[in-house]
Amino acid sequence: MSESLKPVTAIKAPVHLEFSYTAGRASTRFLRGMAQGKILGQRCPECGKVYVPPRGSCTICAVPTDVEVEVTGKGTVTTFCIVRIPSDSLSIDPPFTCAHILLDGADLPFFALIQECPFDEVRMGMRVEAVWVPKEELGPTFESIKYFRPIDEPDASFESYKEHL
């Protein structure tokens, strides 16, 4: 049997982790908001920062964030990266651009895909808006937002987001 076969030089050794994730109270509120086409955050009662998505507490003040705030899908690109390496787990072909987006009224950037724009035209300060999946496909998942796309507004000044990089 061995004569016809080549010596073994490699083995498949996948690392497979399967776990059940339970969203806490704050994440559950956020995800249920996603299912209704809303972006819900929470404001810290002490420092006033708005966390989107909310985690239920302010890590700086160490207090619960129980004031709910709805923000719009409009925001500013604070920083970004161009993905050029293909992977089986990606649903789109590279190159494409992912960005940190600071939603208007929020104090924590949000990581998302940018589309409807050449990948190399994405820039810091660019104004963008969320594009949602069709209403009947909305669900309690981040995937309810398909991606962000540019909007016809002047770029935000560096001063306006420099604290959020």
Add this chain to the structure above:
Amino acid sequence: MAAEQSRLSATHVLEYPYRRSVGPIMGRFLTGLRDRRISGVRTGDGSIVVPPLEYDPATGAPVTEFVDVGPLGVVTTWAWVTTPRAKHPLTQPFAWALIKLDGADTGLLHAVDAGSADTMKTGMRVKPRWRDERVGDIRDIVCFEPEGS
């Protein structure tokens, strides 16, 4: 608590689809398994290490001499698995054991299908149960089983 407030929960899977190159020493061990042969290496002090190491653990010198061992061996230590998990080699309760194959000086970690923990004993003789379709992988040995079975 209103239904709208009940916590969400979902199953997440994270997988890294690694393919590892095994090098010439481990490659030869795995190629041997495909032919129902278990081989180890001889180190400077004359002991036989199975599965093989690429370097002599005492001196760091590369190993050069391959030696076939087994296929029977002796259980030197073991732990019983009452509830096998999805990725375990057997679906029924089994033992993880260190098996010192005849001619070897070190233990090979593998599963032993002994039926029940009462059958498992340190010092028991076991033999490999080979897979029909062998590809050059440690799972070419399905498990070990008591010599008389």
